[in-house]
Amino acid sequence: MNFKKLLLHHGRQLGTLAGLLLLVLALSLRTPYFLTVSNLLTVLEQVSINAIVAVGMTVVIITAGIDLSVGSILAFAGVVMATVLQKDLPVPLGLAVGLGVGVGCGLLNGLLITIGRLPPFIATLGMMSIARGGALLFTNGRPVSGFSDGFRALATSQFLYIPMPTLIMLGVYVACHLLLTRTRFGLYAYAMGGNEQATHLSGINVRLHKTLVYGLCGLTSAIAAVILTARLNSAQPIAGMTYELDAIAATVIGGASLMGGQGTLVGTLIGALLMGVLRNGLNLLEVSSFLQQVIIGAVIIVAVLLDMTLKQNRK
Amino acid sequence: MKTRILLRRAALLGLALGILATTGCNRTEPGANDSRPRVALVVKTLNSPFFLDMQRGAQKAAEQLGVDLIVQAAEREVDVERQMQIVENLIQTRVDVLCLTPSGSKELVPVVGKANRAGIPVLIVDTRLDEAAVKNDGVEFACFIGSDNYEGGRIAGAHFGRVFTNDTRLVVLEGIPGHETADSRVRGFRDGIKPFANLHLAASQPANNERDQGFNVMQNMLQAHRDIQGVFASNDMMALGALEAIRAADRAGQIKVVGFDAVEEARKEIAAGTMEGSVAQNPEAMGRLAIENAVKVLQGEPVPDYLPVPIELVTR
Amino acid sequence: MRGIGKSFPGVRALDGVDFDLQPGEVHVLLGENGAGKSTLMKILSGACRPDEGEIHLAGQPQRIATPHHAQSLGISTIYQEFNLVPHLPVSANIFLGREPRRAGFLLDRRAMRRQAARALQELDVAIDPAAPVSTLGVAEQQMIEVTKALSLDARILVMDEPTSALTGGEIETLFAIVRRLRARGVGIVYISHRMEEIFQIGDRVTVLRDGRKVATHRLADVTTADLIREMADRELTEHFPREAVEPGPPVLQVRDLTTRTKLRGVSLELRRGEILGIAGLLGAGRTELARAIFGVDPIRSGEIRVHGCPASLRSPREAIRAGIGLLPEDRRQFGLVLPLSIKHNVSLPNTDRVYPRGLLRTAEERRLAQECVTGLRIKTPHIDQASGNLSGGNQQKVVLGKWLARKSDIFIFDEPTRGIDVGAKVEIYRLMNRLTRDGAGILMISSELPEVLGMSDRILVMREGRITGEFTRSEATQEAVLAAALGTTA
Known part of the structure; x- marks a missing residue:
């Protein structure tokens, strides 16, 4: 009974999970370097940035929106934070400023979409360019490098052998999963994506909550910026290019629909892991970077195609 | 009924992934020839003639010296973090020597530190690492090979x-x-x-x-x-x-x-x-020198800190 | 057309209808909403196929397979909603899909414009063929539709409510064109509600009622009153279990409500325990009234009082707080979030209870949804079922459940039984009885006259954004209500 219910409600996620496990199995057979504790921890560390960006993206996509500006916001938040950190101010202040920049850009996206009535694609396309340009202007195009050990520990330290970026990622997932499933904010996100008019007619302030959703997306981009900056010991204004595509891919592989109303963070996490494992494995197998791109693209298409055919079968 | 569909979907997805993963592997089985040293050359990108020339020079040298050469690069030159991931993954495969053309002079310093901790010697090719960052992190590399x-x-x-x-x-x-x-x-x-x-x-x-x-x-x-x-x-x-x-x-x-x-x-x-x-520049020579010196490092022979590669202005 | 029959799930839309059209005549189709006019028209235009019966064209039996096939047989249809591409020029719209070409694939824009100009000239229409359709007025767009139809060499032209968006002068122009077409031998099927118009332009009229043909007359031989009687006359066979409740004080008062869109000085009073029916034809402004009261459309002037106190209802949120619940006409589009479960749909307007201090109380959420499922007898395996998987009647109950959980006491039912099968209909009626017994007031908008007459304690009739008639339960007859809706005196 429980298993059946699990399948019914989380079939899509289980499917992706099965895919991930099979991939792990295949890679374990192909290369001796894959299934080692240190390699798996490396993968978990590597996926953290994309996985965190994908959290905000998933919530946006659940509301039937899209955010193309995540990579640029990441870069902008990163360089602003880095500049503050270099002024010998306390680390928490730097973090707060960086996260604030991310949230601010996200909220601006949200306002353009709700008050300005721009399609999300257009509004965030504009922001993608504005935030990127902002990052370049702010730094004159140069990376901001060299931070205190305390800050770098956010990427380099471990707790019980688990890398800090992975722990931060898990924290973000748990918090946002609870936000989506246990708060009215989450319910409204699904409702807006499923039927915005009916949600409005149920007395919900759609504009407010949609704006907040984009603010959240800006926040997760900024959290990813913290990890990236600490990891590279440098904040680059050109960081995060095409990260939006990776985040969308993880979200879609994880079962969210671009039409909105559907998607879970569990699915997205599995999607991000699948992409990370695939990239890691292809490196270990010495596959050329060109072929890697072909394979990743194929996986996205296969995952969504399977999902669509099976949805039709069910009807 | 539903259960069966779902399981079938899962199986299909996994199958597709498995096929993709295995067909992607058309190289020689890693570790098949354990006696040959494995040298990795990580360049910035492989869609530029410069790095293709470097790859060619490295390959020639690797054949002559009996070295298994792995050449990898990120999809985009600006994607520093991706290059860092590639180096991390290569560290996992326990290559014997790593030759790196860093896409970021400061940004790649931390991962060179990781190679140091894994006991893998590093040679820097073409682009220098930032001196201050190197000093600050206390990382080490055997030699820099590059044009002035x-x-x-x-x-x-x-x-x-x-x-x-x-x-x-x-x-x-x-x-x-x-x-x-x-x-x-x-x-x-x-x-x-x-x-x-x-x-x-x-x-x-x-x-x-x-x-x-x-x-x-x-x-x-x-x-x-x-x-x-x-x-x-x-x-x-x-x-x-x-x-x-x-x-x-x-x-x-x-x-x-x-x-x-x-x-x-x-x-x-x-x-x-x-x-x-x-x-x-002479990227082909750069690739060749990188592999030759990598082998020297492996064999415990001394290598210079800086190995300049000849440079000249080509005109009509 | 002979013996045409068509059924949709749960509805017999057409039953053995005969219809004939002579060349050079204007044949009017008349009937209430849902009498079968649109279905007959769709069959003629190839948009849907009859289950039974046959169609003869110029004596030859024909099966009209698709709209395209209908066009090639010389049957053109002008729908109420125009089929024009706004950003393309007039000429391209007239020839869309059969553009003149050069060398097999190159568009010959000049020839297209020339031919379009000629076609427009034939109808004495002064429109620039190069102008984008989006720059034209409604009347001009209609002329383009007529031109397009005629350029297809139409011998039969079907026009659905062609004057509904036109002003007096434009109507005259249209009629001139219709007369010219008639003189050319084109047969015209003309669908309209406007009685005065029918007598002006029509030659013969066929009255449909409940999917059956009542009669065909020459218009010269009948009066408006005859036609209205024929449209409305029907036995009230359906079961309407309205139980009278002693009405209490007013729960909702609306005075001189005017909106930018449709409403012009609407006043009404809804009392505790009362069902107030709102009748009217499509486009009379009934749904707009519901939207204005519910705070969806902004109000330009007028006043709304809830339980006697002036209320400012500028958003659905405020309307819901005031105790109003809307069951919209189109449940799937406005009432429910279909991918979400019953549970979540019920929670949506009740988050103050389900999420006290912002955090979910699972037990409360389940209790609320379970109460709704049990109390309204919603047929579903569990409350986690996606609401999109429910039948129409059960979906309607979920919408109702959203408001019941809030203890709302003013309900607006917009077409409460549309698309719901007979058994579920009666169940909805019983629920309405229960609500009024418990002290609620219900505003019921319906296009089904028997439903309005059978369930309402009082009836208001709307026409063109105004209230044009008020009847008590005892004085309301189908003829009287219909006459008020049509704007004529019976």
């Missing part, structure tokens, strides 16, 4: 000093901001033209090492400065883009373009007289 980019830029500047005798306005197309290689070239160029009072720098803007950006930036510069007579681009991709822009503006032959790297296409333009010159 500063010297290359200086040669190009001096060349303009010989060619132009009247008052002349020049522009510079810079590479990705903050990249050590590009910065050194531009710095060298500025110092190269300094002794000549008749040479004036009208503008200097980044075009991120890309051809289309070189075209666009050049087009804008031509609008803003109608009297430009010379262009220095810190790589040939941008130089070729600039050449197109000059042609599109119907000013071919009036503006002298000097690039950097002397890639095949640039050499053709130079031979045809449409391009003034290009500073030739």
Whole structure:
């Protein structure tokens, strides 16, 4: 009974999970370097940035929106934070400023979409360019490098052998999963994506909550910026290019629909892991970077195609 | 019923992934030949002739020396974090030596530290690591193999000093901001033209090492400065883009373009007289030297801290 | 057309209808909403196929397979909603899909414009063929539709409510064109509600009622009153279990409500325990009234009082707080979030209870949804079922459940039984009884006259954004209500 219910409600996620496990199995057979504790921890560390960006993206996509500006916001938040950190101010202040920049850009996206009535694609396309340009202007195009050990520990330290970026990622997932499933904010996100008019007619302030959703997306981009900056010991204004595509891919592989109303963070996490494992494995197998791109693209298409055919079968 | 569909879907997805993962592996089985040393060369990108030449030189040397060579690169040159991931993954495969052309002078320092901790010797090729960052992190690398980019830029500047005798306005197309290689070239160029009072720098803007950006930036510069007579681009991709822009503006032959790297296409333009010159690095030699020295490091032989690779200005 | 029959799930839309059209006549189709006019028209235009019966064209039996096939047979249809591409020029719209070409694939724009100009000239229409359709007025767009139809060599032209968006002068122009077409021998099927118009332009009229043909007359032989009687006359066979409740004080008062869109000085009063029916034809402004009261459309002037106190209802949120619940006409589009479960749909307007201090109380959420499922007898395996998987009647109950959980006491039912099967209909009616018994007031908008007459304690009739009639339960007859809706005196 429980298993059946699990399948019914989380079939899509289980499917992706099965895919991930099979991939792990295949890679374990192909290369001796894959299934080692240190390699798996490396993968978990590597996926953290994309996985965190994908959290905000998933919530946006659940509301039937899209955010193309995540990579640029990441870069902008990163360089602003880095500049503050270099002024010998306390680390928490730097973090707060960086996260604030991310949230601010996200909220601006949200306002353009709700008050300005721009399609999300257009509004965030504009922001993608504005935030990127902002990052370049702010730094004159140069990376901001060299931070205190305390800050770098956010990427380099471990707790019980688990890398800090992975722990931060898990924290973000748990918090946002609870936000989506246990708060009215989450319910409204699904409702807006499923039927915005009916949600409005149920007395919900759609504009407010949609704006907040984009603010959240800006926040997760900024959290990813913290990890990236600490990891590279440098904040680059050109960081995060095409990260939006990776985040969308993880979200879609994880079962969210671009039409909105559907998607879970569990699915997205599995999607991000699948992409990370695939990239890691292809490196270990010495596959050329060109072929890697072909394979990743194929996986996205296969995952969504399977999902669509099976949805039709069910009807 | 539903359960069966779902299971079938899961199986299909996994199958597809499995097939993709295995068909992707068309190289020799790693670790198949345990006696041969495994050397990894991580370059910035593999869609530029420069790094392809480097790869060719490395491959030749690897064949001669009996080395298993792994060449990897990120999809995009600017994707520093991806290059870092590739190095991390190679550390996991326990390669014997790592040769790295860092896409970020400071950003790749932490991962070199990781290689140090894993006991894998590192050789830096083509682009230097930032000295301060290296010192701060206490990382080590066996040797730097690369052209003297500063010297290359200086040669190009001096060349303009010989060619132009009247008052002349020049522009510079810079590479990705903050990249050590590009910065050194531009710095060298500025110092190269300094002794000549008749040479004036009208503008200097980044075009991120890309051809289309070189075209666009050049087009804008031509609008803003109608009297430009010379262009220095810190790589040939941008130089070729600039050449197109000059042609599109119907000013071919009036503006002298000097690039950097002397890639095949640039050499053709130079031979045809449409391009003034290009500073030739020798990426093939760089690749060869990298592998030769990697083997030396493995065998415990001493290697120099800095191994300059010859550099010269190619003109018609 | 002979013996045409068509059924949709749960509805017999057409039953053995005969219809004939002579060349050079204007044949009017008349009937209430849902009488079968649109279905008959769709069959003629190839948009849907009859289950039974046959169609003869110029004496030959024909099966009209698709709209395209209908066009090639010389049957053109002008729908109420125009089929024009706004950003393309007039000429391209007239020839869309059969553009003149050169060398097989190149568009010959000049020939297209020339031919379009000629076609427009034939109808004496002064429109620039190069102008984008989006720059034209409604009347001009209609002329383009007519031109398009005629350029297809139409011998039969079907026009659905062609004057509904036109002003007096434009109607005259249209009629002139219709007369010219008639003189050319084109047969015209003309669908309209406007009685005065029918007598002006029509030659014959066929009255449909409940999917059956009542009669065909020459218009010269009948009066408006005859036609209305024929449209409305029907036995009230359906079961309407309205139980009278002693009405209490007013719960909702609306005075002189005017909106930018449709409403012009609407006043009404809804009392506790009362069902107030709102009748009217499509486009009379009934749904707009519901939207204005519910705070969806902004109000330009007028006043709304809830339980006697002036209320400012500028958003659905405020309307819901005031105790109003809307069951919209189109449940799937406005009432429910279909991918979400019953549970979540019920929670949506009740988050103050389900998420006190912002955090979910699972038990409360389940209790609320379970109460709704049990209390309204919603047929579903569990409350986690996606609401999109429910039948129409059960979906309607979920919408109702959203408001019941809030203890709302003013309900607006917009077409409460549309698309719901007979059994579920009666169940909805019983629920309405229960609500009024418990002290609620219900505003019921319906296009089904028997439903309005059978369930309402009082009836208001709307026409063109105004209230044009009020009837008590005892004085309301189908004829009287219909006459008020049509704007004529019975």
